[in-house]
Structures are given as structure tokens and as C-alpha cells.
Amino acid sequence: MKLWNVKTHLDLTTAAVLWVSDFHLAGGHREDxxxxxxxxxxxxxxxxxxxxxxxxxxxxxxxxxxxxxxxxxDECALPTGGHICAYRCNNVPGSFQCTCPSSGYKLASNARNCQDIDECVTETHTCSHNETCFNIQGGFRCLSLECPENYRKSGDNRCERLPCHHNKECQSLPLRITSYHLSFPTNIQVPIDIFRMGPSSVVPGDKIQLSITSGNEEGVFAAKNVNSHSGVVSMQKPITEPRDLLLTVQMQLFRHGTVTAFVAKLSVFVSAQL
Ligand SMILES: [Ca+2]
Ligand SMILES: [Ca+2]
Structure with a gap:
């Protein structure tokens, strides 16, 4: 009976010692x-x-x-990590860093998005003196306007036909050729109207006919008349890859029994969306 008591006492003590192993026994007091x-x-x-x-x-x-x-x-590998950086995510110890394409972009102030560099403003473009710089996402384009024979330059983006002097062949040439520059991100939702064209003044009885005369071999665009004095060019198919397109749009204006042609040269710059 006594032995049993002692054994029990020992077991309890061992357990207690194990349990308080993190304490010093100092002066009989437990100390952390x-x-x-x-x-x-x-x-x-x-x-x-x-x-x-x-x-x-x-x-x-x-x-x-x-x-x-x-x-x-690894913040880049988190389920939400795919969207943590607009372009690329680099994991680093204790953090992560977003990077942007090596040219054309800089990291935005939120350190996650990429911001286009406007090379035309920062003057980091390589356009010559007789070219115009046009900024696009991730790059820039150098534009120059050259008027064809029988035309003269009448503005930064316009060529006017020279007087025809009763030359019938000359009279069938467009009266004016105007250049326009549009820039879009890839994969914009279609259909979307991108360009509107009409005579500068409307005369009752006018009729127009809008058509795309070149640059639409893949059928990406369509031209249609909206009413008797305006028409629109629309994008019908999504453009998935960055590319430059040049569309020639012709408007025929039927007025007072004569037909006059006007041409718009549309440069469409499609750049990647980051
Ligand atoms: Ca990290
Ligand atoms: Ca740019």
C-alpha cells in the first residue's frame, strides 16, 4: 500500500518536471x-x-x-499572383518585383502596372525633322506625308488636288487625300466604329457612297453609309496581334449631278495591351 503511494508520487513528479521543463527552478520558485x-x-x-x-x-x-x-x-505563384503584376512578376526574398517590357514602357507609380513611355514627349523617338512622331502603346511611329503627283500639301495631314484645267482624267482623281492615325489595343471588342467621314458642308440632295478601296484584304473592316451625308468605317473582326494597317477609304459625293471623290488614308496601329 505504501509502495504504491510512493510510485504514484514519483510518476506525478516526473510528469510535472517534464511539463515545467521550460522553467528554471530558482530558490524553489519557477522562473520562465x-x-x-x-x-x-x-x-x-x-x-x-x-x-x-x-x-x-x-x-x-x-x-x-x-x-x-x-x-x-512566392507572391508570383499565389492564386492571385497571375494578376499581381501587369506584365511580369519576379519573386525575390521577402517580396516580389514587377517588371515591364525592356523597351517602350516604364513601371507605373503603383509598382505593378506598366505605363507607356510617350517617346514623342520625352523626345526619345528617332524620327527625322521632316517626320511627325506619333505615340502608340509600347512604341511610337514616325509619320511623313508625301503627296502624289498632281497634289500639293495643304496641311500637316492633307493633300489637295491641283487645278485640273478641264482634264477629264484629272477630274476623276480624289479632290483631297487626308491622313488619319488611330491606335488601338489588341482584342478590342468588335464591332466598333472607328472612323466617320462626310462632306465638310451639307447641301440638300447630297448623297455619299463610302467604300474601302485598299488595305482590307482580310475583311477586318467594313464601311457603310449612315445617312445621305455621312458614313462610318467599323472594325468587324478582332485583331489579336500587334500590327500596323493602312486602309484607304473613299467617299464619293454626289452633288448637283457631279461626283467628287475624297480619300482618307487611315493608319491603324494595333498594339499589345498590358
Ligand atoms: Ca517573395
Ligand atoms: Ca509610346
Whole structure:
């Protein structure tokens, strides 16, 4: 009976000693041991009564395996990581960095999006003096206007036909050729009207006929009359890859029994959307 009592007492004591293993027994009082002093954690350590807890700085997470090692969080691989950066995500210890294409873009102030560099404003373009710089997403274009024979330049983007002097062949040439420049991101929703054309003044009885005379071999665009004095060019098929297109749009104006042609040269620059 007595023996049994002693054994029970010993077992309890052993258990108690194991349980209080984190305490020093000083002067008969239990004193908490600061485990953090021996740097058990890979980053931060918090001493708590009877134990300690490791924790990690921002950008790291505590290892499930040992509870003491801080592992870098791969922000780029998180389920939401695909959208964390507009272009490319680079994982770095404790953080991540977004990057942009090596040319044409800079990192926006939010450090995630890419912002087009306007080379025409920053004067980093390579256009010559007689060319005009036109900014597009991720790049720029150098434009020059050259008028064909029988035409003279009458503005930055316009050529006027020279007087015909009763030359019938000359009279069938467009009266005016005007250049326009449009820029779009890839994959814009179609159909979408991109250009409207009509005579500068409307005379009762006018009729127009709009048509695309070149540059639409793939049927991406369509021209249609909206009413008797205006028409529109629309994009009918999505453009998925960056490319430059040159469309020639002709408007025939039927007025007072004569027909006059006007031509619009549409440069369509489609650039990648980031
Ligand atoms: Ca990281
Ligand atoms: Ca640009």
C-alpha cells in the first residue's frame, strides 16, 4: 500500500518536471526561461511564459515542418499572383518585383502596372525633322506625308488636288487625300466604329457612297453609309496581334449631278495591351 503511494508520487513528479521543463527552478520558485536568447527562430522570436513562438517578417511565412524557419512567400505563384503584376512578376526574398517590357514602357507609380513611355514627349523617338512622331502603346511611329503627283500639301495631314484645267482624267482623281492615325489595343471588342467621314458642308440632295478601296484584304473592316451625308468605317473582326494597317477609304459625293471623290488614308496601329 505504501509502495504504491510512493510510485504514484514519483510518476506525478516526473510528469510535472517534464511539463515545467521550460522553467528554471530558482530558490524553489519557477522562473520562465527566455528561449529567445538562444536564437531558436530564423527571424523573430517571442518569449511567452513557459514557451516561445517564432514569427516571420512580412513576405515570409513560418515553415509548417519545423515551426522555426521562415520561408519566402512566392507572391508570383499565389492564386492571385497571375494578376499581381501587369506584365511580369519576379519573386525575390521577402517580396516580389514587377517588371515591364525592356523597351517602350516604364513601371507605373503603383509598382505593378506598366505605363507607356510617350517617346514623342520625352523626345526619345528617332524620327527625322521632316517626320511627325506619333505615340502608340509600347512604341511610337514616325509619320511623313508625301503627296502624289498632281497634289500639293495643304496641311500637316492633307493633300489637295491641283487645278485640273478641264482634264477629264484629272477630274476623276480624289479632290483631297487626308491622313488619319488611330491606335488601338489588341482584342478590342468588335464591332466598333472607328472612323466617320462626310462632306465638310451639307447641301440638300447630297448623297455619299463610302467604300474601302485598299488595305482590307482580310475583311477586318467594313464601311457603310449612315445617312445621305455621312458614313462610318467599323472594325468587324478582332485583331489579336500587334500590327500596323493602312486602309484607304473613299467617299464619293454626289452633288448637283457631279461626283467628287475624297480619300482618307487611315493608319491603324494595333498594339499589345498590358
Ligand atoms: Ca517573395
Ligand atoms: Ca509610346
Amino acid at each position: 526561461l527566455n528561449e529567445c536568447e538562444s536564437n531558436p527562430c530564423s527571424q523573430e522570436c517571442a518569449n511567452v511564459y513557459g514557451s516561445y513562438q517564432c514569427y516571420c517578417r512580412r513576405g515570409y511565412q513560418l515553415s509548417d515542418v519545423d515551426g522555426i524557419t521562415c520561408e519566402d512567400i
